[in-house]
Amino acid sequence: MSNAPVRRPRIADVAREAGVSKSAVSFAFNSPQRLSQETASRILAVAATLGYRPHPVARMLAVRQTTTIGILSPQPLAQVFANPFFPLFAQGVATVTDDRGFGLLFISPLHGSLRRAMERATVDGIVVIGLEESHPEVESIRGSHVPVILVDAPAWPEHGSVGVDDETGARAAAEHLVALGHRELLVVGVEPPTAMADFSPEGVTGRRLAGYRSVAADHGIELGRDRVVVGPATFEGGEQSLLRAWSDGLRPTGVLAMSDAAAAGVVQGGRHLGLKVPDDLSVVGFDDLPLSRFIDPPLTTVHQPVRLKGEEAARLLLLALSSPPGSPSGEHRILETRLVVRRSTAPPPEPARARG
Amino acid sequence: MSNAPVRRPRIADVAREAGVSKSAVSFAFNSPQRLSQETASRILAVAATLGYRPHPVARMLAVRQTTTIGILSPQPLAQVFANPFFPLFAQGVATVTDDRGFGLLFISPLHGSLRRAMERATVDGIVVIGLEESHPEVESIRGSHVPVILVDAPAWPEHGSVGVDDETGARAAAEHLVALGHRELLVVGVEPPTAMADFSPEGVTGRRLAGYRSVAADHGIELGRDRVVVGPATFEGGEQSLLRAWSDGLRPTGVLAMSDAAAAGVVQGGRHLGLKVPDDLSVVGFDDLPLSRFIDPPLTTVHQPVRLKGEEAARLLLLALSSPPGSPSGEHRILETRLVVRRSTAPPPEPARARG
DNA sequence: CCAGTTTAGCAAACCGGTTTAGGCAACTCT
DNA sequence: AGAGTTGCCTAAACCGGTTTGCTAAACTGG
Structure with a gap:
């Protein structure tokens, strides 16, 4: 029994223990068909006994994708959740993110700054809700490096949007x-x-x-x-x-x-x-x-159609994510009211x- | 005018352009006092014109911290948001995460599996809400590598918890x-x-x-x-x-x-x-x-006290995060009802x- | 003028994975 | 038997940052 502090096992530990290369371990998890049946299962077994799980952040960095989208609102989260409209909207976007296996991160101003909050957010794209054109930090959103869909906001040609009449x-x-x-x-x-x-x-x-x-x-x-x-x-x-x-x-x-x-x-x-x-x-x-x-x-x-609005926004965003970068994500959808x-x-x- | 696809500038680009090392650029952003006044501002200026922002995922990996906590619920998010209790609870946790500059990620089963969802979540800790002891995947939560606070759930000695009477x-x-x-x-x-x-x-x-x-x-x-x-x-x-x-x-x-x-x-x-x-x-x-x-x-x-419950859970979690790893996070707080x-x-x- | 201390900045290791290009055996074909 | 495949696995580069020594120059004091 060692008294070394229990470090989270990393891929190299598994590789050493199983007598294979790091690549092999990676393959065992991501494309097992590239390995022989026995090798793959042996690696997986070793990984299991070690309690190894691929580190999600390292993975994100390597594959350059977070499989997470953000919902950004210019107000503090505590305020946003006080409005019963919001959970309904969130239901809509959650329906499609759940379905497509995406995570959902809520982005709100970090110490008052939207820009700082966005810089910190590890997402592939963002649904922006309730932003006013007059907001002092709109620019930090327009200039975002990731796809953005605006909801209930002024339509910008470069970004998709959904709103109602x-x-x-x-x-x-x-x-x-x-x-x-x-x-x-x-x-x-x-x-x-x-x-x-x-x-x-x-x-x-x-x-x-x-x-x-x-x-x-x-x-x-x-x-x-x-x-x-x-x-x-x-x-x-x-x-x-x-x-x-x-x-x-x-x-x-x-x-x-x-x-x-x-x-x-x-x-x-x-x-x-x-x-x-x-x-x-x-x-x-x-x-x-x-x-x-x-x-x-x-x-x-x-x-x-509040929930639908969330769904459409999420769908538009996911569509933009799966399109070649740079292609126009600028669909503007207006839903009806009655x-x-x-x-x-x-x-x-x-x-x-x-x-x- | 180059027709090369616009790559996101990375730290090395800034370093080259400013004629300094990567380290210097990093310092300019994170501990400017380690650089001379002029150098620091020159680097920042170059960074600005290049539109450089530190890549959040890379940063997370290097500092081994995400500055984000998760709210995990065993039900699909769309279902969770349908219960007006939840936004109120979320308000509570958002109040303290906003205040402390933490992000908030909502974790729900990924294709039916809580374990998969947790493996994918890039968080420093998790608030679990509404988990029943009988849930088939409790183990994947107990065995989590990050601090966990249970809300309205059976108290486990190794994790903190908050509930009501x-x-x-x-x-x-x-x-x-x-x-x-x-x-x-x-x-x-x-x-x-x-x-x-x-x-x-x-x-x-x-x-x-x-x-x-x-x-x-x-x-x-x-x-x-x-x-x-x-x-x-x-x-x-x-x-x-x-x-x-x-x-x-x-x-x-x-x-x-x-x-x-x-x-x-x-x-x-x-x-x-x-x-x-x-x-x-x-x-x-x-x-x-x-x-x-x-x-x-x-x-x-x-x-x-629903909102308070959220606040307490978040506070307990953040406390556990700032304590030396391995220290008992096992405070169990029971709030009153009337x-x-x-x-x-x-x-x-x-x-x-x-x-x- | 020289030893000792600061200051400013750099090189290299590291975080923990994925992925491309290729190497080596074993197998197939002629 | 030799050339071409195929199957299985590896080495090394890469993702994009942070951080730990360390060095060289500038400053300090006797």
Whole structure:
């Protein structure tokens, strides 16, 4: 019994023990048909008794492939996971990575820097979610050496992308509320509370807002900056947003929320204010997450194929990975949205209707 | 203009271009103080114009560290993300990994094999969540060469672990229902639909069931195998579970769900059956996820510190990583649970109460 | 001016695998 | 018997960095 510290066995140990070369050991694991039956199994047996496993990092370096893709988000992971949209999206990409045997690494800013995080990430390609054109570090992503697919972000010709028709979806939501007779509207945006001079029309928030506003404009309804409040896309975020708007003196009869989570929070917030949904307050969400059917009342919302979005992004990325490097990965896929009317929307209450 | 394919620049390219050795370039990046001011910045400048970034895999290999930890779950990722418990847990671990500059890799079975997935994972340590002692590949985890922290799993002396006092929590839930007068109970378990001969008392499900049953036994209430139905820990899973039980002829007045997601589904399922919650049906969940306050009625549930669980697991793991190898990482931390009474529970309806 | 100490940078070993090019026997064919 | 195959295995180069001595020059003090 030796008292030497137990080092992880390496390929050379197996080779020596089995009386063969390193190459032979490597072949035994990766292309056993290049060895005689007996030799291969003898090597494998020796490896097993030694507890040898090929070192994954060394392997990655040698084959120049990690068989892992990254999901990159510009927000800290803890924040990202707070939004129920995200797990659903992740489900989509996980479905295809699982199927194709790829690993999944979550990339978030390293000490505030996306560039540093990307430099550290050992992935073959990256799915970027929720990046705004105005982000200070977009360049570090554009200049990435690995294939990139953008999700819900401005389309760059050199990278593939997948998104949904946000503006049309937003229009449908607004039309619905207006058709019911609402004229006092409140928009609950989902941006993380980054200070932005204004909403770039490039981002998700911007596109949806444009949709809401174009409908408002069509009907002579005011929907200025003061009727837009933003918060995190979470239950709490939505609840706070409504309460804040209320205490600012706004008295909307209809709320256009940019996420179901926020919408659910708005419903709850309304309850705290003594408002019945939909009798006193209508709210329409965005996403159509599973939870939207399970809150009370079931949420009227704009459906978008979130999981599919993840799947498509992953598929596009894996496609780019298997194509010769340099070939255009620039497919841009836009998925459809549609309004799903449930029971969180109704005509505005009498006094408001009279006013309208 | 050369037509050579653009190779990623490597350290040797920078060295040549800057007229220094590879070591100097390495120092410029990792310990610039070992170089003169000018040399260091000259190297960095050359590196910048060349677009050079140290290759992360090569670096990992050389320093024998990945600065990444893994979250391993025995179920496919797509399934894991469907359970709202998980993102919350992930939030916890992400909080500390973000803070400490570690990456986060999600490890799920590779083509059905946990062992294969682990062999491929380039991580310094692993947090294992939701592993049952009966899992066929536990051994490949016990024998892992990297530090491991088990969450909600049987404590192994050689690995640290964190869990909660499931049985006490479950007892509290059952006591609550029984105290309200319920005697017709249904348990909704959260196991993935793996065929198990019986519920091992080692697993989460087993421990909670033991808690429920011990209370039932104390009060002479029957809670046999036929009153336990299991399904995925999702809204849909809970809904289906109740409907299935109902169509099997069970007529519970109180439901003990092992997850909030399932509990929310049960509430919805009850609605479909024309049952009012809590008037006709009481349901108590487990977890106390954020959503439990936002469904209607707000859910009575057993609180467990899910996010904290993630944080503690990550902290324990990082601690083990920074300790000398071989030192005992075997701290076992049990967090507390407590019943949170909201509005999904009430005395059973009259006919049942009369019967009881 | 010389011994002793810093400073700046280099060469070479190393991390742990994969893969290409080839060598040597044994076998086949003529 | 000699040339050409085939089967099995090896040596050596390579992936792209980090790190450990070590040397040569510059500086310090007596």
